[in-house]
Amino acid sequence: MKLKNQEEINNCDNNDLSSFCEKERLSYRWVFEDINDIRNFQPKYLLDTSIKRNDACGWALSFYETEQHAKKKIDRLLSIRQNLYKKLGTHIAEGILKITDGISNNSNSERHFDLFEYENITLNLNFKIVTEIIKSDD
Numbered sequence: 001m002k003l004k005n006q007e008e009i010n011n012c013d014n015n016d017l018s019s020f021c022e023k024e025r026l027s028y029r030w031v032f033e034d035i036n037d038i039r040n041f042q043p044k045y046l047l048d049t050s051i052k053r054n055d056a057c058g059w060a061l062s063f064y065e066t067e068q069h070a071k072k073k074i075d076r077l078l079s080i081r082q083n084l085y086k087k088l089g090t091h092i093a094e095g096i097l098k099i100t101d102g103i104s105n106n107s108n109s110e111r112h113f114d115l116f117e118y119e120n121i122t123l124n125l126n127f128k129i130v131t132e133i134i135k136s137d138d
C-alpha cells in the first residue's frame with residue numbers, strides 16, 4: 001500500500017524505511033481535546049512548514065507504547081518550554097494501530113515509535129482521550 005506523503009518521503013535524504021513494518025499495537029499520542037482536531041494526526045512537517053524537511057521521520061506520526069511514557073515525555077518537554085502544549089496537545093489519546101494503518105518501527109528506550117500511515121487512513125476514529133495533560137486556555 002502507498003504511504004501518505006510518499007513522494008515527500010522519497011525526496012528526503014534519510015528515507016530508508018526498511019526497519020519499519022506492519023504491526024498491530026496499543027499506542028498513545030499527544031492530542032488536543034477534540035479528537036477530531038485536524039492537528040491531532042498530522043505529521044510535524046505539515047504542522048510546521050518552517051522545519052527543514054530532510055529526514056523522512058518528519059512525515060511520520062509519533063506514538064508511545066504506554067500512557068505513562070507519553071506523559072513522562074511531555075511533562076519533561078513542558079518543564080523546559082511551558083507553552084509547548086499549544087503545538088503538541090493538551091491530552092493523551094489511546095488507540096490500537098492496526099496492520100492496515102501503516103508501518104512502524106521498534107520502540108526506543110523511551111518507548112517511543114513512529115508510524116508512517118497508509119493513504120486513506122483516518123486514525124482519529126480509533127482513538128479516544130484518556131488523560132488531560134494541561135487545561136487548555138484556548
